[in-house]
Amino acid sequence: MRAILTNFGTLGDIQPFVALAVELKRHGHQPVLAAAPSYRALARQHDVDFIPVGPDLREAQSGITQAMMGSPDVVHSAGGMLQLFQPLLEALPLMFQDLRAACQGADVLVSGRVQPVARMVHDLTHLPFVTVLVEHSGSGGGSPAFQFAVRGLVNPLREAHGLPPLDNPLVDGLSNQLVLTALSRHVRPPASDLPPHHHTVGYCLVDEPAFTPDAELASFLAEGEPPVCITFGSMTHADPAALTDTLVAATVRAGRRALIQHGWSGLGQRVLPPTVRALGQVPHSWLFSRVSCVVHHGGAGTTGAAFRAGVPQVVVPHTYDQFTWGEVVQQQGCGGAALPIGELSAERLGDALSAVHARADIQASAARLGEQLRAEHGTMKARQLLEDLVRRVGLATDSKAEDEADAEDEGRQQRRKSALKQQRARKVET
Known part of the structure; x- marks a missing residue:
């Protein structure tokens, strides 16, 4: 199974995907971390294949954080948020192009909530799609102004590719197939009314037993x-x-x-x-x-x-x-x-x-x-659910493809029979 794992953000946003990639590789799969160029060294450190996605926006991310720290009210200003997002808006087409190219030949796309172009790639390619969250799905929508700014960031590119806009991309952009919450139920129990494709698996953290300090x-x-x-x-x-x-x-x-x-x-x-x-x-x-x-x-x-x-x-x-x-x-x-x-x-x-x-x-x-958290195995549970999805959706996709191929063959045979009948009819007329 070739899995593309992607997210946007800081080290804390990327590390759960590195942990899952290490787990997938340990079990014979082919994970690829697709993230900003600055995370290449992190992937190499864990012997994970890497594909850069978009430009390195670390300075822009720092600027956004500093602006929000200096003026917390900016999250309630739609215009202020749009202005902060301008560097990301300019980078979005390249991010989409890079991620779509990375998904060629992949079996599944695994993305974080804040990766703004992953849902677009899924909607256009119909590649099996998994969302990984670090908080329960009911959280993370942001203030109305923040939601407005994210719509202004994501929807123009979606519409340019013939896709319908999303009312709240941070919520509506989640997978409809599998959502994995990388959070322990001992820390924050999940809601009792979550959809059946939502699973709380526990923290996905990278263990470093072989690390040697200086x-x-x-x-x-x-x-x-x-x-x-x-x-x-x-x-x-x-x-x-x-x-x-x-x-x-x-x-x-x-x-x-x-x-x-x-x-x-x-x-x-x-x-x-x-x-x-x-x-x-x-x-x-x-x-x-x-x-x-x-x-x-x-x-x-x-x-x-x-x-x-x-x-x-x-x-x-x-x-x-x-x-x-x-x-x-x-x-x-x-x-x-x-x-x-x-x-x-x-x-x-x-x-x-x-x-x-x-x-x-x-x-x-x-x-x-x-002690409770060390007894959990979040990355193992996430990997198993991911394998189950690809096995289930893959079989369904293969079956559908076979049915379509059979229907196409039957159509060709019917067309041949029709053509032969027409030829015989013309011969009879002559």
């Missing part, structure tokens, strides 16, 4: 108590140096050693005290199990990785659905109230770190949930 990181981890890990992923900040100072001061206030990941902002790139180390890209599945607490932005993937590691969390939401994930962490008893980035201070973060380390109930809740 000597400096290995030494730092070994020389004292487990440190705090601070990671804001793809979030960008106007003054990374000042934010780094705040983070360092918070760890000093709490009396904790710390690891600060650079992320897209380049945090930690200054002189640091001996109790703090900066580091680049390190797999969260490896790192989080070796720290005492994770301070993060509340991305769905990072939250899931911290849940699975069984460690307490301090969520510092920046934008999007990160505030919701901060609430989920608190509801699960795995952390206290979230600290929005606009309200962050060394005092507040330091006190939050002290609290999660002092509270036995938070430690116990995090450990218990981690």
Whole structure:
């Protein structure tokens, strides 16, 4: 089975598809990651075939995030959202062209919700289509202004290819054949009235048992108590140096050693005290199990990785659905109230770190949930459902093709018989 796996967005949006690709390849299939050119190295790291889709829009994505952080009301302005989406609007035709070409000879297309052209490719090619979500399907429609902007992004290209417009592409663009929610029911139980083709499979995370840290990181981890890990992923900040100072001061206030990941902002790139180390890209599945607490932005993937590691969390939401994930962490008893980035201070973060380390109930809740999640096998369940769909739809497609071929052969025979009768009739007339 040749499977094209695609999504648009940041590392957290792409990683579930890498996890599924690794699982598919392990079972003899031919997965291909089709994503922005900047993810080629990620695919190579996991020995997964890669096809670039569209241009690299990292700067545009950072600009959108910063604009929404600086002016949260922009999500309620249709004109403001359309303006933010302009770079994506210009890139959409190339993304569609690249993804459609990548699907030549494929057996199935597997896409995230925020890949704007995947549903178009399915509608035009009728390739079996699967949607993978990181949140239940009832979420993710966005504000009315956001929906308006997404319609303005997607529908002109759909109409140019003879396809009907979608009222809400983030909801109406989901697969009608199979929807996989890569989220644990222990974290957020699914609704009881989901359609039968919707399945909650559990987190799809890449395990990195073979990862080897560099000597400096290995030494730092070994020389004292487990440190705090601070990671804001793809979030960008106007003054990374000042934010780094705040983070360092918070760890000093709490009396904790710390690891600060650079992320897209380049945090930690200054002189640091001996109790703090900066580091680049390190797999969260490896790192989080070796720290005492994770301070993060509340991305769905990072939250899931911290849940699975069984460690307490301090969520510092920046934008999007990160505030919701901060609430989920608190509801699960795995952390206290979230600290929005606009309200962050060394005092507040330091006190939050002290609290999660002092509270036995938070430690116990995090450990218990981690055990439950590590017993799940989200990527295995997703792979099995994907195989079932292709087997079922493929057989139906093959049968239909055979029926059409038989009908065409029968039609040819009837036409031949008719032509022979006409020839005989003409001979009789002469």
